[in-house]
Amino acid sequence: MRTGIIHLINPKTDSLTTRPIYFNRALYSPLAGLLAVAACIPRDQYEVVLTDENIETIDFDLKADLVGISAMTSYVNRGYEIADRFRAQGIPIIMGGVHPSFMPQEALQHADAVVIGEVELVIDRILDDLKHGEMRGTYKSNVLVSMQGMRMPRYDLLKRNRYVNRTFVQTSRGCHQGCTFCAEPLMNGLRFRYRPVDEVVAEIENCGERVISINDADFFGTPERPKEVMRALKGRNIQWQAGVTSKLAQDDQMLELAAESGCTMLSIGFESISRATLQSVHKHVNRPDAFAALVEKVHSYGIMVFGLFIFGFDGDEPTVFDETVKFNIGANYDACAYSCLTPYPGTLTWYEMKKAHRIVSFDWTMYDQGHVVFRPAKMEPDQLRIGLDRAYNSFYTPSSIASRFPFRGKRHRTQWLIYNLFMRKAALTENIESIAAPTPEPNIAPMPPILPTKHEWRAAVLEAAEAPAVGADSA
Template identity: 35%
Template sequence: MTTAPRLLLIYPATEKLGWVRRFQLPSLSLKQVAAATPPEWEVLLADEIHEDIPFDGQFDLVGITAMTHQAVRAYAIADRFRQRGIPVVLGGIHPTVLPEEASQHADAVVIGEAEPVWAQLLNDLRAGRMAPRYRSIPHGDLLEIPWSRRDFLAGRTYLTTQTIQASRGCPYDCPFCTVTPYFGRTFRYRDPDDILAELRTFDRKLTVFLDDNILGDPERAKPILRGMAGLGLRWGGQANLRFAEDPELVSLLAQSGCIGIFVGIESVSGPQANHPKTGSRFSQADLIKRVRDTGIVLEASMIFGFDDHDESVFETTVRYLEECAPSIPTFHILTPYPGTALFEQFDREGRMLHKEWQHYDHNQVVFRPKQMTPEQLYKGWRAARREVYRWPSVLSRVMQGNGKLINLAYNVLRRGGVYGDDEVVYPKGPDGSLGHNQGMKP
């Protein structure tokens, strides 16, 4: 090993992105791993969205992060480095939920959050005794993590490199979501002073909070928002819509510089609509209007394919969204990610069409829906998203809220993605539905 050991951190890409890559965010996981790396290490990045992987380079360790749709590519990259005798560590959500699978392509697997175990892993590597697994278990309600590093991202163009997390974990445990299995079932927040101190180091306005639910615990979110009010940042993040029940929270959100918030509404009917995270004594339309009136762009995410959904769900959802008029509607195909209760259920019921992880991207159907064929689900999803991005629908939404210019800009961007994507071809099996291993992109 050289005196300055070299660590290569890799973000695998599953497809080539054109100009859209300029609107991507850097991997926060890798920024955190870089921050947790002792200073004697040289840290390099290969973000495959922006550059080729330096397969011929000399490194003392390669670390690869992988969500489920990236796993196949991550394994292929790992195999190539290991063939050259370079040790590889895999981490992230997919290796955490399927460590046995990941172990076949790695010298070590990090299970759970990397920060608490990373320095130990590097010490062990240098001492020649790296273990096959490093596991961290979330505990308590205080999140203690280092400020993420941005210096090693230089030379690449992202929407912003100013990404940050104030909290991790979520108690709602939605059956399709990987957050609870990965980050635990309690909200853990950082000390507000620590977050605000990190935010003060940001030299540009645009900032993105990558919390899964930054407003999940309103009383812990409020001091952060109050502190942000004087910083002059413009930021976006994710939350669940129930935050809008609290008028003070909505007002603080606007004063803090929030310009966009992504909320998961998921379904207009059935158990998800009545879930504690969305079920409210207020109507969702009222809550959406409260946010819209502040001029904050509200992106409402819907999922198609739950067991109570039949073919009427597309029309019902489109009409519902016309009434509520969130700034940006987003539609996803239900995707049972490994590690979730939904995956276990569908797998038990023999409803998974395949386990080709690269297709688990919520734009393709990977399971057999209960009341539709996979093709009906796919075509209904595709038609619904086109319907809500017709120009008359876009203009109607934009005219109903404050902040019209920014709303229009968001809609135009999103419309480009909706009308510009490739259609997946679903070859039919003998029974008119998908067979095993089908649903490939052409």
């Protein structure tokens, strides 16, 4: 018999992908974390209510036994507001997700409890403590969860007709790349953990959709494993897309299997067209001189390439925007997303910039990869902000869209158009006019859930955690 209600909330973030743009639909919503949390809550004990504030309003009158809030950095402030409001009514609050995992002491100023990292191995203790009125402080498992026997995400809670991409299946956690700007290695580690292939297939067969997004940090991370998954997906009449890195996306056998098993699009973090820049941020796997051939090869298998690029690296000069877009149009990328480098708290980029006193704004709402929160090395902050806008607008002009449209070949034309139209309209309606205003720095230092493996980085993290912040209240 059910005894209580747990209200899980994804706070609003006004970003390109989460804003309902066409047909009242958003391109995605980052809900995978909450669907995984919901899956761990015993159905016979609690009813779970899921609210995604990007598409619906929060019912602040709902008298839940627990409110759980998930947050990336850019919407954690909204998460804190929501927490404060429910807490004022005496409802216990728990927070999780990437930002609270890196800054648990900050989140504890608004929540009774915080999960650092994964929820699966601590949920029983949390619910037990909740029952006894003792749920407080941080919950962190000493080991990473094995991905064997994971519960099916609660897709039944999703308002499916409000998203273009609705199903996010994880086949692995972790990543072999130690890119300095990314939180993944410090959240899930530099090794892959894999879900058994039959369990991946079972989830796909039972999720109620034939169009799947594979939510791994790098689905093509190792040579053999993705092939096993793709062989198992063959003949199941599904269409899938995934995030991968560039190296194994050049492997013909990989691409052949991808095409045969229903792959329509690969999202690839190309990040920069400068090899020196890529090396400086430890994205050694990317070779810009091979990017154009890679796009052409992926196309030859009827698969689209969604290129992810970042501007604002230390090697970037004001010419980088036009050069990159010209390259992207010439290489015939199907869609591109351009992000402003963002020193997410606890990443190596954060520690490097912090040490050099280059971070200007600590207003987390600005950490959305659209605002400039730091002093770039070779351009003015305004040039970065304006250049970013220009990159979007020039990649998605009607003439660029027309020239890149896949009239020939087997690429999925409807999906191609949806992505181009969503990204174009999102870029045109993006309302970021200025760079982020300076703010004082927080007096709480981040602490990655998993410490970096490299000795000097590990030392830098620990040193920063001990040092009082500049201008912090020493009381």
